[in-house]
Amino acid sequence: MLKEERHSAILNEIRLHNRVLLTDLSNLLMVSEDTVRRDLKELDKQGLIKKVHGGAISTGYHSHDQIYAHDSKVTIARKAINLLKSGQVILITGGTTNYELARMIPKKLNATFITPSLSTAMQLLSHRNIEVIFLGGKLSNEGKIALGGSVINALTEIKADICFLGTGYLDTQHGLTEFDWEVVQIKKAMIKSSTKVVSLAISEKLDSFQRYRVCDIQHITTLITELDKNDEKFTPYKQMGVEIL
Amino acid sequence: MLKEERHSAILNEIRLHNRVLLTDLSNLLMVSEDTVRRDLKELDKQGLIKKVHGGAISTGYHSHDQIYAHDSKVTIARKAINLLKSGQVILITGGTTNYELARMIPKKLNATFITPSLSTAMQLLSHRNIEVIFLGGKLSNEGKIALGGSVINALTEIKADICFLGTGYLDTQHGLTEFDWEVVQIKKAMIKSSTKVVSLAISEKLDSFQRYRVCDIQHITTLITELDKNDEKFTPYKQMGVEIL
DNA sequence: CTATACTTTGCAATGTTTTGCAAGATATTT
């Protein structure tokens, strides 16, 4: 294979995905990583791509990464990661906290993620060892997630180890609530299909509620917030058998 | 063999495959590598090809990724938009040309798009009046598209007005061909589910082919390239009933 | 037809580019 062909292929990859990993290119083009590195360096010098540690990105690339840097969400996501284990099948909804979670998945984790969220799926795909299954359906314009019967149907055929529920309101009286009825249906189906249920909630979502109920507190296995787990606020949750992280 | 014969043989090879190796030409033409080298040098000086280390590539090849191809993709997408009408149900694959198409959809268009491609879906979602349905399944890491049985099953339950096939290689002898077997299955299903079949192909993808066949030329309703529709190259296509734009 | 000048071709010697490897330096992740 000619050098120019490789360059062309590399530019193509980057154009398509906005980013490439060096190792992937090495496999794809069947040349050593050194050669790819040299190719990338050359293309970078020509200003066609931007070479970064571990690969290269498109020059005009602005990832969503900078947009959400909310500290508490990062804190929550970091705690949540400890629940992940290789070999698991994991349901995960959309939402910025789950997006953070998807970002910081360890590279060596080997698991299957199932999601109806476009952004989460996109993020998950950047991890090599992870299998991503998208629950198809009609996409909602706001949340960029698939909703409706097809998602719920697909969920009935799945038994996952754990599910991560993002966005949602939580209080001891009303349980986990939502403002979108369609989303509620999805979350209900997810809970039904999972052995463990993890709710990720920044503290401002606590002690408030919305119109539609997803489930009672008792159905939640683990609640993760950015607060200290010994906060007195959590005593009632603990009494209902919820683990606090 | 005369020098001129060799020259046209070389140009032919390059037109066909976009590239040639020096050693291959030497064998093919049964002359020494030195002679071929001199031939290539001469053709390069005439601007007909681009000589590179180890062989030569078509002149359009390098600029392909940067400016030229992007421009032609925009041109193609612009032509394709005229086929869209409000009320239609539209199948669309991934690929950069379709991505461009998704970007430039008119705001007032009111239609349903169905796709297995993450990036295309994401782009389509930015249009208010458009309904987007994602064909869920296991996501491939490379193409960021859903593949496999679930996509094909979902497609059997759909009868769309039109389908837009991106990336793919086209020639009169082999028809529409693809690189990836899984992708071929999806495209086949899409064609089956659509009344009209539109193939978007930059001219580079013409007159070349890959391992796996999607369909014959006859199954394509409309072919869109960046070239003029009266280009003599299209005569055989027209004879097979393909509309050229 | 013949001699001369010119072109083309292959060969060999020498120079250059490309590529993969290995060792040590940096960066990143845990």
Next chain:
DNA sequence: AAATATCTTGCAAAACATTGCAAAGTATAG
């Protein structure tokens, strides 16, 4: 701070390019 992963550098083997040259072929003028 330790463990990985990635990067840099120098190097050697292989592939490729260049140059000069000689043999063979072609063209042209006398």
